[in-house]
Amino acid sequence: MTNRFGRRKFLLYGSATMGTAMLLKACGATPDDAATTEPVEGEGEETAAAGGDGETIKVGILHSLSGTMAISETTVVDAEKLAIKEINAAGGVLGMQIEAIEEDGASDWPTFAEKAEKLIDQDEVVTVFGCWTSASRKAVLPVFESKDHMLWYPVQYEGQECSKNIFYTGAAPNQQIEPAVDWLLENKGTDFFLVGSDYVFPRTANNIIKEQLAAKGGTTVGEDYLPLGNTEVTPIIAKIKEALPDGGVIFNSLNGDSNVAFFKQLQGAGMTPDLYPVMSVSIAEEEVRQIGPEFLIGHYAAWNYFQTVESPENEKWVADFKAEYGEDRVTNDPMEAAYIMVYLWKQAVEQAGTTDLAAVREAAYGQTFAAPEGMVTMNPNHHISKTVRIGQVREDGLFDIVSSTDGPIDPLPWNQYVPDTKGFACDWSDPENKGGKYELEGA
Secondary structure, three states: OOEOOOOOOOOOOOOOOOOOOOOOOOOOOOOOOOOEEEOOOOOOOOOOOOOEOOOEEEEEEEEOOOOOOHHHHHHHHHHHHHHHHHHHHOOOEOOEEEEEEEEEOOOOHHHHHHHHHHHHHHOOOOOEEEOOOHHHHHHHHHHHHHOOOOEEEOOOOOOOOOOOOEEEOOOOHHHOHHHHHHHHHHHOOOEEEEEEEOOHHHHHHHHHHHHHHHHHOOEEEEEEEEOOOOOOOHHHHHHHHHHOOOOOEEEEEOOOOHHHHHHHHHHHOOOOOOOOOEEEOOOOHHHHHHHOHHHOOOOEEEEOOOOOOOOHHHHHHHHHHHHHHOOOOOOOHHHHHHHHHHHHHHHHHHHHOOOOHHHHHHHHOOOEEEEOOEEEEEOOOOEEEEOOEEEEEOOOOOEEEEEEOOOOEOOOOOOOOOOOOOOEEEEOOOOOOOEEEEEOOOO
16 A cells, blocks of 8 residues: 655745846856757747747757766756657747757766856857756756756755756656655655765765754764766675664665666675665666666666656656657656756746746746656745655566655755754745745744
8 A cells, every 4th residue: 555645735835036147148158068969850939038040049958977976967958858849849839940960068067067058159049958967966056056056956956955047857856765764664664765966966865864864763874975977886785784783774876887786795695685775866867777676676666757656647647758769768756857948938938938047037936837756846945846756676677656645745945854954945936035935934
């Protein structure tokens, strides 16, 4: 039977009052910067907004097509390109076709920043869909803020951020990490060992988990990190066995290639999911496929979407994705969040009647979409309401959904377990009085 979490609402809605603003243009990138463009023919009159040449609207796609994160990010690009193809086939946006300009962040954070500048300054895109790791998002954030531009970010993250210039379509901690911890405490035990890659997302996520465990009677028995891309996991596995000799919960926030070595060696050490259940927040269907399901059967992941979600919208999306990329392909949460963010941006542009950034930002608030995961809503804090699900890996590499919330959970970018951010919220529909961080009355 499916367990269900209680629904939590926390957002304050206000009237949108943001005015329009002009795009800032700076010097372009070097002439030899490589990009892959996907121009398509369209029709319609030229708009006054940057990025429109009268026939196309330029958007940027910025992900790791090479390096350790390519295992995850290339699939996200596929999802974004499918959405763009569908939108173009249906007539485009404002009577114009979308032209996607792809750049490779190469799993290197300075490269992400350089490519973001190129997309904005040289290519004059109207928005960027991109990043995976929080390290890459943090690297490009100053670029988007200094140029008052717009990034759509599709991956669950650690929260503790609410930028005017980013729309987040992955989960905030209260839509993934926190419910996963609650479920583990109720079903798998109270002793936790935290494993993660050594960058901002795992470290911040684990700080949240430690505060949550302390508040709810759990224990953090150990914590360890690997440099991103490192596959030397033997010392970590030894530490886990020492800290949890009789078994216990492993909370995993490793990213990229490190997961391949971790799960293979975990099994090799005889640490089976009945005694050492692993809850992952960066392992989805694509990663299971590439690692090998035989190494992950019985372990868990927390997401908002799994390919096994039963809904007409998901059935159609999975079929369309396989028709485009092959029957052997799988869908997953970051891919779904990437797919729907293109549609949310399209809807906001159409409501605004322009690609002007300030107008699109204002129009984005309240946008809804019947997504494969279920209905989603863009909130004034630039995050979307999402259903929370726990899945268990099965033999075919897909997930049995073992727990789900009754409906969408409203996002809380500022964590309510961490003392420094407890009692704070975000509301960009009222930037003067609230904006990116304000204290709730009575907090």
